Amino acid sequence: MPVTSLSPPRPARRVRLALGAAAAALAVAVPLTISAQAAVPPPPAGWTLQWSDDFTGAAGSLPSSANWIFDLGHGYPGGPGNWGTGEIAAHTNNPDNVSLDGAGNLRITPRRDGAGNWTSARLETHRANFKPPAGGVLRIEGRIQMPNVTGTAAVGYWPAFWALGSPYRGNYWNWPGIGEFDIMENVNGIDSVWGVLHCGVNPGGPCNETNGIAASRACPGSSCQSGFHTYRFEWDQSASPNQFRWYVDGQQFHSVSQNQLPADTWQNMTSHAGYFILLNLAIGGAFPDALAGGTTPTPATVPGHPMVVDYVAVYTSGGAPPTTTTTTGRPPTTTTTSPPPGGGNAYGTIQAENFQQQSGLSTAPAQDSGGGQHIGSIANGDWALYRGVDFGSGAPATQFDARVASGAGGGISGLVEVRLDNRSNAPIGTFAVANTGGWQSWRTIPANISGVTGVHDVYLTFTSGQPAEYLNVNWFTFRR
Numbered sequence: 124m125p126v127t128s129l130s131p132p133r134p135a136r137r138v139r140l141a142l143g144a145a146a147a148a149l150a151v152a153v154p155l156t157i158s159a160q161a162a163v164p165p166p167p168a169g170w171t172l173q174w175s176d177d178f179t180g181a182a183g184s185l186p187s188s189a190n191w192i193f194d195l196g197h198g199y200p201g202g203p204g205n206w207g208t209g210e211i212a213a214h215t216n217n218p219d220n221v222s223l224d225g226a227g228n229l230r231i232t233p234r235r236d237g238a239g240n241w242t243s244a245r246l247e248t249h250r251a252n253f254k255p256p257a258g259g260v261l262r263i264e265g266r267i268q269m270p271n272v273t274g275t276a277a278v279g280y281w282p283a284f285w286a287l288g289s290p291y292r293g294n295y296w297n298w299p300g301i302g303e304f305d306i307m308e309n310v311n312g313i314d315s316v317w318g319v320l321h322c323g324v325n326p327g328g329p330c331n332e333t334n335g336i337a338a339s340r341a342c343p344g345s346s347c348q349s350g351f352h353t354y355r356f357e358w359d360q361s362a363s364p365n366q367f368r369w370y371v372d373g374q375q376f377h378s379v380s381q382n383q384l385p386a387d388t389w390q391n392m393t394s395h396a397g398y399f400i401l402l403n404l405a406i407g408g409a410f411p412d413a414l415a416g417g418t419t420p421t422p423a424t425v426p427g428h429p430m431v432v433d434y435v436a437v438y439t440s441g442g443a444p445p446t447t448t449t450t451t452g453r454p455p456t457t458t459t460t461s462p463p464p465g466g467g468n469a470y471g472t473i474q475a476e477n478f479q480q481q482s483g484l485s486t487a488p489a490q491d492s493g494g495g496q497h498i499g500s501i502a503n504g505d506w507a508l509y510r511g512v513d514f515g516s517g518a519p520a521t522q523f524d525a526r527v528a529s530g531a532g533g534g535i536s537g538l539v540e541v542r543l544d545n546r547s548n549a550p551i552g553t554f555a556v557a558n559t560g561g562w563q564s565w566r567t568i569p570a571n572i573s574g575v576t577g578v579h580d581v582y583l584t585f586t587s588g589q590p591a592e593y594l595n596v597n598w599f600t601f602r603r
Contacts, residue, residue, distance in 0.1 A: 162177045162179075162227075162434075163175040163176075163177045163434045163436045164434075164436075166438055167438075169440050169441075170262060170438040170439065170440045171438060171439055171440070172436060172437075172438055173253075173437045173438060173439050174248075174250060174253070174436070174437040175434060175435065175436040175437065176190045176191075176434065176435050176436075177227060177433070177434045178223055178227055178228055178229040178432060178433070178434065179223075179227055180223040180225070181223065181225055182222075182223060182224055182225030182226075183218050183222050183223070183225075184218070184222060184223050185216065185218060185221065185222060185223070186221070186222075186223060186229055186246065188533055188534060189249070189533050190248060190249060191246045191247070191248060191249065192246065192247050192248070192249055192534070193214070193215075193216040193221070193244070193245070193246060194206075194214050194245040194246070194247060194401075194403075195214055195215065195216065196213055196214060197213055197214075199295045201295060202295030202296070203295065203296075205408070206245070206405070207298070208405060208408040208409060208410070209407065209408040209409045209412070210281065210405035210406060210407050210408035211241055211406055211407040211408070211420075212233060212241035212242055212243040212404075212405060212406040212407070213240070213241070213242050213243075214242070214243055214244050214245040214403070215242050215243075215244060216244070217242070217244075219232065219234055219242075220232055220233070220234060220242050220243055220244040221244035221246065224431075227433060227434075228431050228432060228433055229402070229431070229432040230429035230430070230431050230432075231243065231244045231246075231282075231402065231403065231404040231429055231430045231432070232244075232404075232427060232428070232429040233270075233280070233404055233406050233426050233427070233428070233429075234426050234427065235426040241406045241407075241420070241426070243403070243404045243405065243406055244403065244404065245401065245402070245403035245404075245405075246401065246402050246403065247287075247399050247400065247401045247402075248399045248400045248401075249399075249533075249534075249536070249557050249558070250399060250557075251289035251292060251396065251397060251398065251399035251555060251557075252289065252396045252397035252398075252566065252568075253286065253397045253398045253399070253400065253437050254358070254393075254396070254397035254398065255358050255359070255360045255439060255442060256360075256439055256441070256442030257360065257442050258360055258361055258441060258442040259360055259361060259439055259440055259441035259442020260357055260358065260359045260360065260361055260439065260440040260441060260442070261357065261358040261437070261438075261439055262355060262356070262357050262437070262438040262439070262440070263286060263304075263306060263355070263356045263357075263400060263435075263436075263437050264353060264354070264355040264356075264435070264436050264437075264438070265284050265306070265307070265353070265354050265355075265402075265432060265433075265434065265435045265436070266351050266352070266353045266354075266432070266433035266434050267282075267284060267307060267351065267352065267353075267354060267430065267431065267432050267433065268348075268350060268351045268352070268430070268431040268433075269282050269309050269312075269347045269348050269430060270282055270312070270348065270404065270428040270429060270430055271348045271349060271428055272312050272348065272425060272428040273312035273313075273314075273348055274312060275421070275423040275424075276312070276423060276424060276425035276428075277311050277312025277348075277424070277425075277428075278311050278312075278411065278415050278419050278420055278421050278423065278424050279311070279406050279407045279411050279415075279419030279420025279421065279424045280309075280310065280311060280312060280404070280406065280411070280420075280424070280428070281308070281309070281310050281404070281405035281406065281407070281408055281410060281411050282307075282308070282309055282403070282404045282405075282430040283305065283307065283308045283309075283401070283402070283403055283404075283405070284306045284307040284308075284354055284400075284401070284402055284432075284435075285303065285304060285305045285306055285307075285308070285400070285401050286303065286304045286306065286356070286398040286399065286400050286401065287301070287302070287303050287398060287399060287401065288301030288302040288303070288392055288395055288397075288398055289301075289395055289396045289397055289398060289399060289554065289555065289568075290395050290396075290552075290553070290554055290570055290571055292399070292538075292554070292555035293538040293553045293554070293555045293586075294553055297571070298321070298325065299321040299322050299323060299324070299325055299328075299330060299332055299335075300322070300323060300324065300388075300391050300392065300571070301391065301392060301395065301571070302320075302321070302322055302391070302392025302393070302398070303319075303320070303321035303322070303335075304319075304320060304356050304358075304367065304398065305317065305318060305319035305320075305321070305335070305337075306318065306354050306355070306356040306369065307354035307371075308410070309347055310410050310411040310414055311411050311414055311415055311419070312348060313347075313414070314341050314342060314346040314347050314348065315339045315340065315341055315342075315347065316339060316340065316341075316342060316347055316352070316354065316371050316376075317337055317338070317339040318337065318338055318339070318356070318369030318376060318377040319335040319336065319337040320335055320336045320337075320367060320379050321335040322335075322336075322384065322388050322389075322391075322392050323384075323385075323388045328388075329383075329384050329385055329388050330384075330388075333409075336379050336383075337377070338369070338376055338377035339376070340371065340376045342371055342372070343371065343372045343374055344372070351431075351433060352371055352372050353370075353371070353372050353373070354370070354371055355369070355370040355371075355373075356368070356369055356370075357370070358393075360442065361440075361441050361442065364380050364381035364382040365380070365381040365389075365393070366378055366379070366380050366381065367379045367380075391571060394522070394569060395554075395568075395569050395570065395571065396554065396566075396568040396569055396570075400435060400437075402430070402432060402435070404429070404430045406419075406420055406424075407419045407420050467509070467511070467512055467513065468512075468513055469512050469513060469514040469515070469520055469575075469581075469600070469601040470515075470520070470600065470601055470602065470603070471600065472598050472599075472600050473509060473512070473598060473599050473600060474495055474496065474597075474598050475496075475497055475498045475507065475525075475583075475596040475597055475598055475599060476495070476496040476497065476498055477509070478498070478507040478508055478509055479508050479509065479510045480507070480508040481498070481505075481506065481507040481508065482504075482505055482506050482507075483500065483501070483502060483504065483505030483506070484498045484499070484500055484501060484505055484507060485498070485499055485500040486498055486499065487499055495597070495598070497528075497595045497596060497597040498595065498596050499562070499592075499594075499595040499596075500592055501537075501585050501592060501593065501594040501595065501596065502537075502585070502587065502590060502591065502592045502593065503537065503585065503586055503587040503588070503589070503590060504585070504586070505584075505585045506546060506582055506583060506584045506585065507582070507583045508546075508580060508581070508582050509580070509581045509582075509583075510580045511578055511579075511580065512578065512579055512580070512581045513577075513578045514575045514576050514577055514578070514579065514601065515576060515577075516576055516577065517576070517603075518603045519574030519575050519576045519603065520572065520574065520575045520576075520601040520602065520603055521571065521572060521574055521602070521603060522552075522569055522570065522571055522572060522601065522602040522603075523541050523552050523569065523570050523571075523572045523599065523600075523601055523602075524567055524568070524569045524570075524599060524600050524601075524602065525539055525554075525567070525568055525570075525596055525598070525599040526565055526566070526567050526596070526597040526598050526599070527539065527556050527559070527565065527566060527567075527568055527594060527595065527596050527597070528559050528561065528562055528563055528564050528565045528566065528594075528595045528597070529556055529557060529558050529559045529562065529564075529593055529594050529595065530558060530559075530560075530561045530562035530564075531557060531558050531591060531592070531593040531594070532558070532591065533558070534589075535557065535558075535587070535589050535591050535593050536555055536556060536557035536558075536587065536593060537555070537556065537585060537586055537587030537588070537589075537593045537594060538553050538554070538555055538556075538585065538586045538587070539553065539554055539555075539556060539568075539570075539583060539585060539594070539596070540552075540553045540583070540584040540585070540586060541553070541570075541572060541581065541582070541583065542581075542582040542584055543575065543579040543580065543581060543582070544579055544580050545580075545582075546582050546584060550584070551572045551573040551575065552570045552571055552572030552573065553570060554568050554569070554570035556568060556593070556594060557593075562595055563595075565597060569602075572601075575601070583596070583599070
């Protein structure tokens with residue numbers, strides 16, 4: 124079937140396959156059936172559960188703030204409008220739009236007021252480091268019932284279960300290079316699930332953006348709308364070449380192999396810290412518009428039909444397990460005096476405490492296998508300067524790695540930004556970090572940066588939407 128060419132380029136999602144007139148002739152609505160499981164199922168043989176939410180809680184309550192962040196309004200601050208997709212609903216954290224139902228489900232419900240304004244909801248995980256262990260497999264899975272509405276009443280509905288590369292946080296303009304896995308998408312009440320990979324550059328590129336590399340199929344057994352189905356994505360580093368795979372109810376319907384894409388494209392979307400997971404129900408936008416052949420929603424679109432999520436779970440299999448050191452409590456900090464001289468190799472390990480100037484920081488011993496000191500007490504507006512860092516004259520540096528830890532409270536996070544020569548210059552790269560499990564639970568997080576050569580003063584700047592301290596940094600380095 125032909126691929127629909129969509130107009131505005133968007134920095135966050137979606138598959139864009141047209142189905143044709145026959146597929147667009149939708150069936151009538153079927154009765155709602157809800158059948159939730161009591162809990163996340165135990166890991167399959169050979170798999171280890173890494174993270175999950177079974178949405179247990181009182182009816183009308185919000186989902187766990189320890190697990191989820193609410194995306195509000197019509198876009199990220201400083202990011203593309205209408206979430207980059209053309210959707211029209213304002214996202215809220217109102218229980219009328221997003222809440223637990225008391226039976227082990229999350230419901231995301233679109234509403235329309237008397238003036239015709241739509242609201243809905245979009246959630247993303249706090250964690251943004253979901254990826255396979257080295258040489259292993261990552262499995263992201265959810266049991267979901269799509270909105271139980273079809274025909275003209277469903278035109279403009281766009282439920283999705285998906286994942287975005289962590290460097291998107293705080294940047295919002297680096298899509299699709301950081302990668303996107305659409306595990307389940309559906310529009311207009313069609314009995315079909317789409318699985319999509321977005322990557323490379325936009326428009327065009329190796330993933331044919333803005334369409335992505337996509338496949339779709341009808342849900343097995345019952346329709347996607349009339350019952351729960353299990354949607355799964357796997358990222359397999361144990362296979363050669365590595366592979367991405369998409370499943371519905373255990374049946375594979377899509378795959379993309381490493382050798383289908385340029386090496387740098389694969390590297391850019393797989394070498395960073397990992398992915399965060401999203402659940403949302405959009406109304407209107409380029410994808411439903413394309414399949415409907417016009418602007419959606421329409422006056423005939425009926426609000427109030429929820430996407431119902433029984434559970435979301437992340438598993439891993441095989442590979443080398445991550446190693447971390449965790450201690451409880453935050454160690455006391457001391458102020459560093461007499462900083463060391465500047466200079467140094469960008470590709471060696473630059474100890475964070477070896478700054479030449481700083482604002483707002485303190486230092487303390489790092490209880491980590493690497494030893495040494497770390498900088499701490501990091502909050503919004505703090506910074507550190509490292510003079511005369513030599514990036515060489517050959518191939519440019521394209522990646523920044525930092526060893527960080529955070530014991531920040533729930534909902535507190537912030538950015539690590541790299542700037543050259545002047546603190547007022549735009550960052551050449553950023554990554555976001557939230558609680559890692561403790562102030563001494565260290566993670567090495569990578570971020571893509573603009574290519575750099577020559578000798579520069581390097582500033583680490585720290586930005587957060589809250590005044591609370593949120594970060595320790597042990598060391599950092601650059602890579603070509």
